[in-house]
Amino acid sequence: MPVIDVENVTLRRRTQEELSYDLKRVVFAIVENKYRAPTKRRVLHNVNLKVERGEKIGIIGSNGSGKSTLLKLICGILQPTSGRIVVDGRIAPLIELGAGFDLDLSLIDNIVYYGVLLGFTRSEMKSRIDSVLEFAELYDHRNEPFKSLSSGMMARLGFAIATDIRPEILILDEVLSVGDESFRRKCTERIQRFWDAHSTIIVVSHDLAFIRNSCDRAIWIEKGEIVFDGPAAEGAAKYLASLGKENRARERDALIERARTHPRGELVVRGLTDDPEGHKMYLIRDGRKFWILDTEPYVRAGYTWSDVVHIDEAIIGAIPEGELVG
Amino acid sequence: MNLTARRAIDFPRFIADLRLPRYIDLVTIVASRTLKTRYRGSVLGVYWSLSLPLIMTAVYSLIFGTAFSANPYYHGSITNYILACFTGLVVINFFSATTTQALTSIVGSGSLLNKIRIPVSVFPISIVCANIFQLLVGALPVLIIVTLVTSHSPINAIALLIPLFSLIMVSTGFSLLASGLFVYFRDVPHLYEVVVFILWITSPIFYPPDVVPSVIRPYIELNPIVAVMNSVRQISLSGAFPNLHMMLLAVVSGIIVLVVGALFFLTIKADFMDLV
DSSP: OOOOHHHHHEEEEGEEEEEGOOOHHHHHHHHHTTTOOOEEEEEEEEEEEEEEETTTEEEOOOTSSSSHHHHHHHHHHSOOOOOEEOOOOOOOEETTTTTOOTTSSBBBHHHHHHHHHTTTOHHHTTHHHHHHHHTTTGGGGGBGGGGGSSSSHHHHHHHHHTTOOOEEEEEEOOOOOOOOOHHHEEEEEEHEEEEEHEEEEEEEOOHHHHHHHSSEEEEEEEETEEEEEEEEHHHHHHHHHOOOOOHHHHHHHHHHHHHHHHHOOOOOEEEEETTTTTOEEEEEEEETEEEEESSTTTTTTTTOOOGGGEEEEEESSSOOSEEEOO | OOOSSETTTTTHHHHTTHHHHHHHHHHHHHHHHHHHHTTTTOOTTTHHHHHHHHHHHHHHHHHHHHHHHHHGGGGGGGGHHHHHHHHHHHHHHHHHHHHHHHHHHHHHHHHHHSSSSSOOOHHHHHHHHHHHHHHHHHHHHHHHHHHHHOEEEEHHHHHOOOOHHHHHHHHHHHHHHHHHHHHHHHHHHHHHHHHHHHHHHSOSSSOOOSSOOOOHHHTTSSSSSHHHHHHHHHHSSOOSOOOHHEEEEEEHHHHHHHHHHHHHHHHHHGGHHHHH
């Protein structure tokens, strides 16, 4: 009996570009008989996936292939256009830590708030305030407003809340360790405990080395379809081989262009160098200037933006901690 | 944590979302966040919400008070005018504040909705609840005191809750409607301002209803807030026993608006997640 059963799932979504976003215009269009119904783009096509209890699954695929969308369907954030998804067990979504915090509330209020949003009950969260604060090492800050924390502290709190109770199914979207070196070790330990404790884990990651070493099974999604489902090492190897050099360059240029033309504030593009370990680099738009963020000492080692061979999702707004290199 | 034991997603979503304890928890935390950030921990802040109807009552009374409280209106008493003005403003302020705040609530929580599974309606409903709390601690005690002074009857004070409940239903209906439309059309706030203005001016807040030409008056009755306001005033200001007919009218208006708003919301929410 699988814990997650995705059966013939197809998802179509309205594209944001087609939005008129304007009632006046739609009314005028209808009056002038020029109105056409918005079209929908197919994001996932006929996806079948059975996950057994305790399996560790890594999802790989290029940018925009539908990986995160599949996670959203499994979490129940999106509903499939056709097909069905049955989930048996409590899901903990660990998607972009910190998205649900309120800047003005105190840490204690935020712990309850964020915890309830994640799916815990209010009374459960109230009884967990202390253990969360203790793990995040933020006990002394408990009555301060959330915005007084550094971004590293924010991430620590997010991680501590989301992982305070061991969920049956853990969904990870590229958030495995946060904060400084010592906290990162704690995160890795805690995640490792989930790993050892027979939890079912689904992780989207571009860290192919991690997928190879820590997952049993890899799912490779391309253009909304599953193109590979099998042993992790084999999947990672096939995926890496498919990333031809030209492909990588095109993908990188397209994302830089998107960063350049994006109307909303700062934009972060996360990419991987061609280092065999696949380390991450960040390109940040700050006003009209571009910066490379050095999170792992790769810029100092002589890597530049053009060494980035594979580009992960563009993240809008969230700047990871690190040092800016001009 | 009840992100579901055995959930079939092809099951109609809104039934799954009706798992009440979870829904109540969500509304509680979102509403309390709204109140906490609005008043930044100051208890007195809640009473600030009373100041708006009080100030406006003063302004209206100074400008229109003498003219409108001349016989035959308000029995020629400026006190009656002031009380009518205040009760009317409490009602319309609750409505306009709630629905205007609710309008942006779904779109404003878009990034959250894209990351965590939350029933969309939690956001407008939480705004309604935050405003109910404000009403309960702010204007309601004042209304009850006024009612007890004029009617000397606790029955009137209790009956007052019925038209106020209708007011909540009307406000919830409009909140769902406006917040849902705003997901699709980003120019709704401008249009909604006009809607609020029309509802405001057609409610006899600062003028006696008798000054409206009798040809127009039946149309004004279509404004669902008028029924609520009439009943609130009859119960709190007339001193007479609560008029059941007026209360029924208020409740029916409330139910109609709520049902229309909720049905509209349920029909259009399928595409919400693609647009927020």
